[in-house]
Amino acid sequence: MNTIEFIFEQTRPAVHVRLRGELTELPALWLRERTQDPLQLDSKTQQRLFDSHAIDPDIVLRSVEPITATQAWLEFSDGHRSLYDCSRLGAELSQDDGLPTAIAWDSSLDQAAMRFHWPDMAAPTGFLAALETYLKHGFIILTGVPTASESILEVASKFGYLKETNFGRYFEVYSRPDANDLAYTGVHLGPHTDNPYRDPVPGIQLLHCLINETSGGLSTLVDSVRVVSELAATDPEGYRLLKDTAVKFRFIDRGTELVSHKPIIKTDAQGRTLGVHYSPRLDGLPLIPVEHMKAFHRARQRLGQLFCDPAYEIRFPLRAGELMLFDNSRVLHGRTGFDHSEGRRHLQGCYIDLDGPRERYASLHLQPETEKDAA
Structure with missing residues (x-):
């Protein structure tokens, strides 16, 4: 976290903060x-006991009385007076979410x-x-997961909160007649994100191999953060x-x-x-001026080429008892083709909300070290 310095001015009541070398005055309304x-x-929930929306937008600081380098009594034009420990404002000012x-x-x-x-x-x-x-890489692979049907639901509840869709609480991935999605066939699946037509899009996907x-049927993963940075550097307009x-x-x-409308x-x-929201099987060119449409399409085309570039892709067999869990927007997934006449290939999949692992991570960090070691 960047060092934050608070400067209390008494002559003209004001509170300044120096962050990343820049000096900024904190507005009275914000304070x-x-x-x-x-x-x-x-004190327990840190929720306000007053309606902050009713504060006078023209409120000003009447006085500033420093106590320490980070503490001061502040009095406002509405008569409110309070002791401020400005170090508690650090998280908001640094924009560090602790993850x-x-x-x-x-x-x-x-x-x-990753395993x-x-x-x-x-x-x-x-x-x-x-x-x-x-949280760093957008995916992990779990080994030693029981291959009993619905074991995926236990893993899902460990990491977050199950999101049910029209496919059910979980879905089966194997070749079937009259498939309503190409995932249920043996064909090659290029890199894509699931369900971009939903609002909200499922946050995290789990795929468990039974x-x-x-x-064949190797799993493929691509990091959109890495690929998009390459696109931005080489085609900023696209x-x-x-x-x-x-x-x-x-x-x-x-x-x-x-149906949903959202940027790629x-x-x-x-x-x-x-x-990204990316699925060449499900999107459509926007109706915009033709020159913009061509530029958009060229950028979309280039993005797809980068997603398929071996320089950015990892691939691996997902074996029985293995489960991959990945951020459905950050990490694109795919699959090489396979011949189902060789034998059976059966996966189960489900979705959980994006905030589950973040919440679990924050909760574990709040535990005393003694509890972590004892458990």
Whole structure:
């Protein structure tokens, strides 16, 4: 975390903060909303006991009385007076959410470091290591998962909260007649994200192998954070179009039609790439001026080429008892083709919400070290 310095000015009442070499005055309105007065802030939940939306937008600081380098009494024009410990404002000012920083990866990734033994998840230290790796890289592979049907649901509940869809609580992945999705055939599946036609899109996907008697059907994964950074560096205008232009995604099944409009590239408030909504089987070119459409299509085409470039892809067989868990927006998944006449290949899949691993990680970090070691 960057060092934060607070500067209290008394002559003209003001609170300044120096962060990343820049000096910024904290507005009185911003400070008033963040009062630490125990009569206005619940000590247990840290939720406000007053309506901050009712604060006068023209509120000003009347006085600043420093106590320490980070503490001062602040009095506002609405008569409110409170002792502020400004160090408690550090997390908001630094924009550090306390989670591991994402690490972009390509085909050189050490795949062995992504693998964890499912029985080890019973110990907080083992579970924390798996969560940290997932939050950094967007995926992990679990080994030693029982191959009994629905074992995936136990893993899902360990990492988060199950998201049920029209496919059910979980879905079966094997070749079948009259398949309503190409995943249920033996054909090659290029890199894609699941269900971009939903709102919200499923956050995390789990795929658990129960049986694999085929020589093909290798699982493939690609990190969109790494690929999008390459696109942004080589085609900034194309990157902007894919980030700012909404695309229609559509899925049709018996009695079901789902449609959503969203950009292909997904970013956060700071402009950092979070992932993509990408499925060449389900999207459609937006109706925009033809020159923009051509530029959009060229950028989309280039993005697809990068996703398929072996320099960015890892591939591996998902064997019986192995389960991969991945961020459905950040990490694109696919599969090489296979011949189902060689033998059976049966996977079960499900979705969980994106915030599950983040919550589990934060909760484990709040545990005293003695509890982690004893468990």
